[in-house]
Amino acid sequence: MEILVELWQFLVVILLLILAFFTGSIAERRHYKSIRRREDALGDMVVIVAKTLPPMSPAPATTLVRGSVVISVDYFKRFLARLRMMFGGRIHTYESLLDRARREAILRMQEQARELGASMIFNMRFETSSISKGRKNAVGTVEVLAYGTAVIPQG
Amino acid sequence: MITSTLETVPDKAIREHLGIVQGSTVRAKHIGRDLMAGLKNIVGGELKGYTELLSEARDEAFERMIEQATAKGANAVINIRFSTSSVTQGASEILAYGSAVIVE
Numbered sequence: 001m002e003i004l005v006e007l008w009q010f011l012v013v014i015l016l017l018i019l020a021f022f023t024g025s026i027a028e029r030r031h032y033k034s035i036r037r038r039e040d041a042l043g044d045m046v047v048i049v050a051k052t053l054p055p056m057s058p059a060p061a062t063t064l065v066r067g068s069v070v071i072s073v074d075y076f077k078r079f080l081a082r083l084r085m086m087f088g089g090r091i092h093t094y095e096s097l098l099d100r101a102r103r104e105a106i107l108r109m110q111e112q113a114r115e116l117g118a119s120m121i122f123n124m125r126f127e128t129s130s131i132s133k134g135r136k137n138a139v140g141t142v143e144v145l146a147y148g149t150a151v152i153p154q155g
Numbered sequence: 156m157i158t159s160t161l162e163t164v165p166d167k168a169i170r171e172h173l174g175i176v177q178g179s180t181v182r183a184k185h186i187g188r189d190l191m192a193g194l195k196n197i198v199g200g201e202l203k204g205y206t207e208l209l210s211e212a213r214d215e216a217f218e219r220m221i222e223q224a225t226a227k228g229a230n231a232v233i234n235i236r237f238s239t240s241s242v243t244q245g246a247s248e249i250l251a252y253g254s255a256v257i258v259e
Contacts, residue, residue: 016197019197019198020197020198020199023197023198023199023200024198024199024200027198027199027200028199031200031201051161051162052161052163053161053163053165056165058166059165059166059167060165061157061165062157062159062161062164062165063157063158063159064158064159064160064235066213066237068206068209068210068213069201069206070201070202070203070205070206070209071200071201071202072192072195072196072199072200072201072202073199074196074197074198074199074200075196075197075198075199077199078196104201122160122161123160123161124160125160125236125237127237127238127239129239129240129241129247130241131202131205131247140196141192141196141202141205143205143206143209143239145209145213145237145239147160147235147237148160149159149160149161
């Protein structure tokens with residue numbers, strides 16, 4: 001009886017891994033496609049980390065804009081990451097997670113700025129936090145916030 | 156109210172510095188959202204419930220900061236920064252702070 005239960009648990013894990021592998025890679029591919037498309041569309045909206053504005057006349061209006069996203073890796077990638085943590089080295093699956101999150105946050109900030117009629121974003125900052133910090137085996141969810149000052153040309 | 160992450164407001168001189176203003180809120184996630192998040196943890200992707208939750212929390216922290224600045228008689232908050240910290244497991248504190256100033 002006990003061996004049956006263990007076998008069942010093992011099967012569930014394998015099934016979850018297979019499910020996660022497919023759904024996760026589809027979700028990632030779709031997300032990257034949407035990111036690239038929107039980055040092309042918003043390519044003329046310059047985002048800078050510099051603090052001083054170039055002289056503009058008439059003086060532009062400025063206002064704070066922000067964009068944020070909470071994103072998670074799938075079960076399969078988390079499994080790979082946990083394996084990698086035993087041996088050390090680059091964890092590619094988390095690298096792509098953070099890359100997607102950062103680019104998505106910037107895009108949302110740019111979209112908000114575009115709605116306000118801004119042409120540039122100055123002094124952009126990132127803020128990253130792990131949502132499920134402290135809970136065991138749950139590193140794979142991050143929140144990224146991007147915020148900056150939208151420069152809206154006047155007249 | 157002018158809000159900015161820059162240290163100045165274009166073409167406007169700062170008349171007076173009124174000191175730091177801040178707003179913060181501590182939020183916990185609720186069970187319904189956690190259930191969906193558990194599912195998303197398996198299949199991967201954006202956790203829209205959490206994005207909304209944190210965005211609302213940040214709006215509130217921001218509003219509280221603006222309220223404080225208004226109470227001080229400021230008409231702009233400059234050099235704004237956001238900060239997040241997890242107080243305990245499952246709850247996070249969202250903080251917004253900046254310098255309240257009077258510009259001409």
